[in-house]
Amino acid sequence: MQSDKIYELLNKTLFTWPQHSSDKFTIGDSFEGVQIFGATGSGKTSGSGKHIAKSFLKNGYGGLVLCAKPSERKTWEAYIKNAGREKDMVIFSPGRRSFNPIAYEQQRFGKGAGETLNITNLIMSLNNLARNFMAGEGGENGSEKFWENAVQRAISRMIDLLKLAGEDLSIMNMREVIVNALTKENAEQFLQINNIMNDPESGDADINIAFEKLQLMQEDNYCLRCLLKAIERDDLTTSQENARSLVQSYFFKEFALLSERTKSIVIEQFLGLIAPFETGLLQKQFSSEISDDLWPELTYEEGRIIILDFPVKEHLIAGVYAQGLYKFIFQQAMERRDTDKEENPRPCFLWVDESHLFMNPVYDALFQSTARSSLCATVLLSQGINSYYAAMGSSRSESRTKSLLMNLTTKIFHASNDHDTNTYASDLIGQDFREMTSIQRKHTELGQATLAEHLFPKVFPHEFTMLEKGGDKSNGFKAEAIIFKSPSRGWSTKETYLRCKFAQRD
Ligand SMILES: Nc1ncnc2c1ncn2[C@@H]1O[C@H](COP(=O)(O)OP(=O)(O)OP(=O)(O)O)[C@@H](O)[C@H]1O
Ligand SMILES: [Mg+2]
Numbered sequence: 001m002q003s004d005k006i007y008e009l010l011n012k013t014l015f016t017w018p019q020h021s022s023d024k025f026t027i028g029d030s031f032e033g034v035q036i037f038g039a040t041g042s043g044k045t046s047g048s049g050k051h052i053a054k055s056f057l058k059n060g061y062g063g064l065v066l067c068a069k070p071s072e073r074k075t076w077e078a079y080i081k082n083a084g085r086e087k088d089m090v091i092f093s094p095g096r097r098s099f100n101p102i103a104y105e106q107q108r109f110g111k112g113a114g115e116t117l118n119i120t121n122l123i124m125s126l127n128n129l130a131r132n133f134m135a136g137e138g139g140e141n142g143s144e145k146f147w148e149n150a151v152q153r154a155i156s157r158m159i160d161l162l163k164l165a166g167e168d169l170s171i172m173n174m175r176e177v178i179v180n181a182l183t184k185e186n187a188e189q190f191l192q193i194n195n196i197m198n199d200p201e202s203g204d205a206d207i208n209i210a211f212e213k214l215q216l217m218q219e220d221n222y223c224l225r226c227l228l229k230a231i232e233r234d235d236l237t238t239s240q241e242n243a244r245s246l247v248q249s250y251f252f253k254e255f256a257l258l259s260e261r262t263k264s265i266v267i268e269q270f271l272g273l274i275a276p277f278e279t280g281l282l283q284k285q286f287s288s289e290i291s292d293d294l295w296p297e298l299t300y301e302e303g304r305i306i307i308l309d310f311p312v313k314e315h316l317i318a319g320v321y322a323q324g325l326y327k328f329i330f331q332q333a334m335e336r337r338d339t340d341k342e343e344n345p346r347p348c349f350l351w352v353d354e355s356h357l358f359m360n361p362v363y364d365a366l367f368q369s370t371a372r373s374s375l376c377a378t379v380l381l382s383q384g385i386n387s388y389y390a391a392m393g394s395s396r397s398e399s400r401t402k403s404l405l406m407n408l409t410t411k412i413f414h415a416s417n418d419h420d421t422n423t424y425a426s427d428l429i430g431q432d433f434r435e436m437t438s439i440q441r442k443h444t445e446l447g448q449a450t451l452a453e454h455l456f457p458k459v460f461p462h463e464f465t466m467l468e469k470g471g472d473k474s475n476g477f478k479a480e481a482i483i484f485k486s487p488s489r490g491w492s493t494k495e496t497y498l499r500c501k502f503a504q505r506d
Contacts, residue, residue: 038414043470043479068354
């Protein structure tokens with residue numbers, strides 16, 4: 001049941017829409033999500049974006065900001081300074097602070113912490129990010145799904161192996177395990193040695209030779225060393241014992257017996273996935289420890305505003321991985337939040353400009369559908385609907401996009417020349433009856449006029465191309481937009497949409 005405290009919070013007004021002083025945007029509206037569309041230079045960032053961002057900061061929201069452009073950090077620093085929130089600002093940038101996502105998954109509080117499945121999902125989420133960055137190349141046809149499952153199984157067994165062996169669970173150790181995974185010959189040799197060593201009939205000399213062979217084998221094979229450490233353990237719980245049999249079966253049989261081609265594809269795919277973590281930015285700042293002020297929970301506990309200053313325009317795929325991973329972890333932390341137990345639940349926001357670059361096709365819509373109960377406001381900014389289709393993979397991209405957009409209930413459309421986005425907007429806004437007169441006449445006669453009602457779009461697609469863009473002194477630096485939402489009380493204009501002009505220089 002919703003408490004009075006939450007009810008009050010949800011109904012608090014954040015701002016009124018420009019030129020419409022009785023049309024409010026409440027904190028509750030913010031949790032239902034905002035999507036801002038518009039061509040480049042239409043005023044998404046400096047118009048409606050700024051209007052919303054400032055209201056979040058003024059009202060004490062904690063939050064996370066992803067940066068696509070190098071200018072983004074400065075923009076947010078200025079907003080934060082303006083709102084007097086400097087003490088809450090945490091800038092995570094090259095050479096400053098570090099965050100190891102795997103260590104976080106192991107150390108965080110709450111259900112599922114350190115579970116193999118969650119860590120595997122985290123690493124597999126890199127797959128989506130890489131695909132988005134390549135503008136949706138590939139997809140989920142049968143063969144891709146097969147390889148994805150194969151890599152997922154390998155990752156999950158590597159994680160269990162490292163855990164059972166008591167080794168550090170790091171990307172680099174996972175790499176060592178897979179590149180040293182036993183071959184068919186290794187596995188057979190190990191089996192023979194093992195038989196000799198465990199056979200009561202074996203003589204001391206045979207056992208010694210077998211032991212030496214085993215020493216030699218494991219000396220240069222990290223995977224085998226881990227397996228032996230795991231096998232030696234006698235302190236395992238039942239579920240750990242189950243995990244150990246799966247791991248043994250995988251590395252001594254299943255993986256070892258795979259054809260060379262299959263094996264090399266799985267290894268290649270895994271190495272491709274983690275390659276950015278082997279050097280540079282991700283190796284330095286995403287593979288070591290976790291800086292104290294980068295725990296995502298601090299956004300709602302203390303109102304921190306974390307800016308991920310790894311602009312994609314500069315850092316390319318490394319910037320996408322760094323920010324996409326942190327975003328995923330932040331969203332999960334929000335979902336784990338138990339607002340009933342918080343004395344003064346603090347609203348939070350997730351701000352994603354160029355949102356198509358950081359999309360998780362399945363999880364984002366799921367997150368958004370429960371964001372209201374986590375008190376998290378998502379604001380996505382992107383040029384148009386086609387960037388989303390491309391980011392959602394080749395199968396069901398349209399339905400996935402629309403399901404995400406359905407859960408972002410406030411949609412702001414700035415000037416755009418993208419036909420699909422404009423048609424989508426016009427369709428959402430709907431149609432109404434308009435009177436149309438037609439006159440039928442022959443050229444010698446006066447003719448007969450007929451008045452009939454026809455259905456027409458309330459806003460035609462081409463009208464979105466004519467909205468005023470920002471940066472124009474002659475209109476007082478205003479960026480025009482059409483807002484679509486179905487507010488519970490309806491707009492004061494009695495329409496399904498609202499036209500606004502956002503001042504860029506406020
Ligand atoms: N404070 C400001 N005063 C006047 N003009 C501005 C201001 N901020 C931005 N502009 C101009 O307004 C236009 C819109 O800029 P803005 O960055 O908001 O566009 P955008 O829709 O976010 O574009 P993009 O997709 O490239 O990020 C640009 O021409 C920009 O130069
Ligand atoms: Mg922008």
